[in-house]
Each structure stands twice: as C-alpha cells, then as structure tokens.
Amino acid sequence: MGPMQETPLPVLVHVCVTCRREGDDPEAPRQGSRLRDALVGLLPDGMTLQPVECLGNCKRSCTVALSAQGSWTYVFGDLTAESGPDVVTGARLLAHSTDGLMPWRGRPEPFKRSMIARIPPIQPLKDAAE
Amino acid sequence: MGPMQETPLPVLVHVCVTCRREGDDPEAPRQGSRLRDALVGLLPDGMTLQPVECLGNCKRSCTVALSAQGSWTYVFGDLTAESGPDVVTGARLLAHSTDGLMPWRGRPEPFKRSMIARIPPIQPLKDAAE
Numbered sequence: 188m189g190p191m192q193e194t195p196l197p198v199l200v201h202v203c204v205t206c207r208r209e210g211d212d213p214e215a216p217r218q219g220s221r222l223r224d225a226l227v228g229l230l231p232d233g234m235t236l237q238p239v240e241c242l243g244n245c246k247r248s249c250t251v252a253l254s255a256q257g258s259w260t261y262v263f264g265d266l267t268a269e270s271g272p273d274v275v276t277g278a279r280l281l282a283h284s285t286d287g288l289m290p291w292r293g294r295p296e297p298f299k300r301s302m303i304a305r306i307p308p309i310q311p312l313k314d315a316a317e
Numbered sequence: 318m319g320p321m322q323e324t325p326l327p328v329l330v331h332v333c334v335t336c337r338r339e340g341d342d343p344e345a346p347r348q349g350s351r352l353r354d355a356l357v358g359l360l361p362d363g364m365t366l367q368p369v370e371c372l373g374n375c376k377r378s379c380t381v382a383l384s385a386q387g388s389w390t391y392v393f394g395d396l397t398a399e400s401g402p403d404v405v406t407g408a409r410l411l412a413h414s415t416d417g418l419m420p421w422r423g424r425p426e427p428f429k430r431s432m433i434a435r436i437p438p439i440q441p442l443k444d445a446a447e
Binding site: 199201237239241242243244250252254255256260261262302303304305306307309 | 329331367369371372373374380382384385386390391392432433434435436437439
C-alpha cells in the first residue's frame with residue numbers, strides 16, 4: 188500500500204452549531220452555525236457534514252470533530268465562521284491517512300495550535316483489515 | 318426496554334499515561350500512569366483499559382476518554398492519580414445508557430466540571446439496532 192489510501196476514508200465532520208465566540212452579538216447567527224453553512228459548499232464527496240448541539244468544548248469554541256471508522260477522532264477548537272477551508276484541509280488529511288492518524292505535516296496552523304483532544308478508534312484500521 | 322440496558326455496553330477506557338499535573342516532580346511516576354495502574358484493579362468485567370501516549374488534552378491533564386460502539390465518546394480532564402473510582406462511575410453510567418449518552422445525573426463531580434469534549438458515534442445505537 189502506498190503512502191496515500193486509494194479510497195479515502197469517509198470522514199464524518201461534526202460541527203457544533205451552538206458555539207459562539209466571546210464578544211459575539213447574541214442576536215447574530217452563531218459562528219458555529221455559520222461555519223456549518225460555509226462547509227456545506229466546501230466538503231468533498233464522500234464526507235458527511237453533521238451539525239451537533241454542543242460538543243462539550245464551550246470554553247474554546249467554535250468546535251469541530253473529525254472521525255471515520257477505524258481512524259482516530261480529532262476535536263479542534265478556537266475556530267471561527269471563516270475556518271471552513273482549514274476544516275476541509277484537515278478532513279482530507281485524515282481521509283487519506285493509512286494508519287488512522289492525522290499527519291502533523293500539512294495541518295493548517297489552527298489545527299496545530301488548537302487540538303482539543305484526539306481519541307483512538309474502537310477498532311483500528313489495521314485490525315479491521317485483518 | 319427498561320431504563321437500563323440489560324447487557325452493558327463494552328466500554329473502552331483510554332487513559333493518557335504521559336499526563337503530568339503542573340508542579341509534579343518530573344522524576345516521579347506520572348499521574349496518568351498512576352491513574353492507569355489504579356484502574357487495573359477497579360474496572361468491572363466487560364470494560365477494556367487502554368493506555369495511550371497523549372490524548373491531546375495536555376493543557377488540562379490528566380485525561381481519560383470513554384467510548385463504546387454506538388455511544389458518544391467522552392473526554393474528561395483535570396483528573397489525578399486518585400480519580401480511578403470516578404472514572405469507574407462514569408464508565409458504568411455510559412455502559413448502562415440506552416441512548417448512547419452519558420446521563421448527567423449520577424456523574425461524579427469532576428465529570429460535571431471537567432468535560433473536555435463529547436463526540437457523537439459514527440453509527441448510533443438506534444441505527445445499529447435496526
């Protein structure tokens with residue numbers, strides 16, 4: 188197998204749509220909701236966008252979680268309504284991972300600074316392939 | 318189906334063994350490692366303890382992640398080597414959940430204060446049962 192998966196992993200992108208940023212106008216559409224809206228037109232085929240009400244990372248919103256069967260799950264915070272392209276870049280990195288980990292190299296800067304958590308898969312890719 | 322699952326979900330307990338607490342003696346065994354050791358004798362049958370090197374929550378260590386097929390994944394931080402019994406209580410709550418969510422009621426205090434993130438399952442329990 189080469190360094191890239193031939194068939195990308197079907198990445199699931201959870202976006203917290205209730206996230207605000209400190210100082211946001213409480214009457215304005217929420218940043219998390221705007222980030223979700225931005226992602227609708229940006230995510231490549233094969234990825235699924237799933238809005239969620241609260242990913243539990245309220246202290247460092249906006250928040251996105253990336254997961255796929257067999258891959259690690261990644262939670263990123265400190266995002267804004269403008270983070271759509273960075274989310275897509277991170278999701279692509281995970282989709283093309285062969286070991287279920289998101290490579291550090293190639294991560295957008297906010298994804299290097301603002302990882303909230305990463306969780307191993309219940310059944311790793313390698314086990315699944317056996 | 319009653320309010321409790323008859324067969325508990327097989328909860329996977331990830332413990333970051335590289336976590337230290339601020340001010341810890343760098344020569345001493347790490348708190349995360351000591352928490353793992355404590356859990357060895359505490360987890361009920363059917364649960365799996367998995368040490369991990371870094372769950373990405375270094376700013377609020379020690380860290381534990383609880384997951385099960387079809388359930389939400391929960392990451393808790395600000396724990397110590399003495400948090401074993403609280404981790405067991407939280408893991409039991411998740412194991413007996415019928416909707417894949419950890420109920421708020423019954424959570425140990427540190428689990429109410431120090432949720433780092435919660436992530437929906439890739440395939441929820443209800444879908445899996447259909």
